[in-house]
Amino acid sequence: MNRQQFHRAAAAALLGLATLASAWAQDAYPSKPVNMVVPFPPGGVADVVGRPVAEAMARHLNQSVVVVNRAGAGGGIGMAQVAKAAPDGYTVLMALSSLVVLPEADRILQRAPMFEINQLIPIARMTADPTVLVMRADSPWKTYADFVAHARANPGRVTFGSSGNYGTMHVPMEQLKAATNTFMLHVPYTGAGPAIVGLLGGQVDAIATGPASAVQHIKGGRLRALAHWGEGRLALLPDVPSFKELGVNIGYSQWAGLFAPAGTPPAVVDKLREAARAAVRDERTIQTMTSAGTQFQYQDAAEFDAFVKADAAAMKAVVQRIGKVN
Structure with missing residues (x-):
């Protein structure tokens, strides 16, 4: 074997080792606590949903899922943090529907968006409640x-x-x-x-x-x-009419969903999807959510991805109609 052949063989061996190491790391995921960023202070919808979901996911993953509140800029600071985080599955986001509004709002205000929606991968929708x-x-x-x-x-x-x-x-x-x-x-x-x-x-x-x-x-x-802002009457508040019932043709749904940074390995995404699916089926978590005044309206990754894209298009038109606000 000449020197050139030796270098090629060594490079191939190193590549193989790196591939094996990457596969092993994904198989071992999660080997340390996962941070779930909630981009608002405690007490809001994302926090109310995020905490019981994090506990249930932790039970499924056999690893801690730690809720980290990163508030500011209408949720943009925490969302941007996750959008720019390492795509290794150890930083995830429990976002609200403002996720699809903020980048367009930044453009209307003639400033660089803090993040773009395509920097995040939808994992699962958890709730979708009318405001x-x-x-x-x-x-x-x-x-x-x-x-x-x-x-x-x-x-x-x-x-x-x-x-x-x-x-x-x-x-x-x-x-x-x-x-x-x-x-x-x-x-x-x-x-x-x-x-x-x-x-x-x-x-x-x-x-x-x-x-x-x-x-x-x-x-x-x-x-x-x-x-x-929903349709019909709400089971939790049956005496409260919708705006449409009152003759005001407006509607708005506040959803909460789990995201990971774009580029997260598919094997890791699948484990997060499985953990999210387990959370919405967990009886303890269902009871906690019901007591808090909401219910799961789960969508898996593919369905949620289509939902996010449709909502982003609809909200872009709404934000452009609103224009600049203070």
């Missing part, structure tokens, strides 16, 4: 008609909180403003949890949020729901 219009139980508005009449008569005097500009609590309120020709003052917070605290504390008059964030406060008599 609910909520205010304090001691507010003067007993019905949606009371609320919108006051907003029309007092431009800029009614305030609403959100999880951040163009987030899942902001976009539906902009839809409502446009549909009713009202001007309400937007007060952005760092997440749904702080926005609900602001509502309870009297800092804002109303919020649009998922049922999981508000149902316990509604049942406890602290908050009142006037309408929702």
Whole structure:
């Protein structure tokens, strides 16, 4: 064997060893704790969904799945962190539907997007709940008609909180403003949890949020729901009409789903899919979610990927219609 042949053989051997090492690493996954980034503070929908799902996935994977709250920029900071993370399966994202809005919002604001949707791989959709219009139980508005009449008569005097500009609590309120020709003052917070605290504390008059964030406060008599952005009546809130029932043609669904960085090996993605599927079938987790005011509406990776693409196209049109906001 001459020197050139030797080098070729050595290179082939090293490549084979590297391939074996990579395959072994994927087979051994996860060999250390997995971080699940929730891009909002505790108390919001992503956190309410993420924590029980993380616990159930950990039981399936026989490895810790640690929830890490990375709030800021309407969820964009945490989403960007995962989009740019190493694609090894040890950093995953529990995102909300604002994921498909924020890149387009950045473009409208003429700034570089913090991340792009194609930097993330959909693993599984967990929930998809219609947003609910909520205010304090001691507010003067007993019905949606009371609320919108006051907003029309007092431009800029009614305030609403959100999880951040163009987030899942902001976009539906902009839809409502446009549909009713009202001007309400937007007060952005760092997440749904702080926005609900602001509502309870009297800092804002109303919020649009998922049922999981508000149902316990509604049942406890602290908050009142006037309408929702879904279809028909909600099982959890059967007395609350939809906007369409009230003659306002708007709709919005706040979904939560699991993502991994693009480039994550297929074998690792499959293990994450299996763990997510096990979580939605786990009786303990189902009970926790039901108690929190939501239910699983699971989609596996392929179906969820198609859902995300369709929602991104629909929300792009909504955000462009909203335009620049403060």
